Amino acid sequence: MTDARPHEVVPIRRETRLASVQGTLALDLQPRQDPPRTSAASGSGPIADVLPIEGLLRRATEEWARRYIQAAVEIVGGDRPVTQLLRWSSREVYQDLQRRALLVARAGRHQPGQGRFQPVRPRVLGVHPSFVTRDVVEVSSHVRYGERSRALAARFERTPDHRWRCTALEFA
Secondary structure, three states: OOOOOOOOOOOOOOOOOOOOOOOOOOOOOOOOOOOOHHHHHHOOOOOOOOOOHHHHHHHHHHOOOOOOOOOOOHHOOOOHHHHOOOEOOOOOOHHHHHHHHHHHHHHOOOOOOOOOOOOOOOOEEEEEEEEEEEEEEOEEEEEEEEOOEEEEEEEEEEEEOOOEEEEEEEOO
């Protein structure tokens, strides 16, 4: 048994000094002088290879993705029937859109895809494609609902008949 009195505090841990950067993020703000590493220099595969895509293909893909995402948010909101994206969606994406439209319709007590009146309509403000290959593109987008915003991410893959098909769609 210790000889500690009830009014004395017995330290459990020893005191440690706090670093001078406590509560801040320690960053090295000195500019880099060396060129970035490449896959040949590192020997462990590509780090962030840039896929050169001509401007015409990039703009066409971006515009197509914008139209697809606009249609997708209108389907979920109840303005369009989900069948409008059947041809351009994988089975999983189509079923997810169908499920989301049904959930929103139940919550709003309306039928999905009937073009109901909405006080706030969704608008796609920005679409940012990132080409994985010439036939696979991942897109991040910014959708505005009045004063609120959402992010959507999508993956499009080119089919053998040269159409884009959405194989993944994530709402955030």
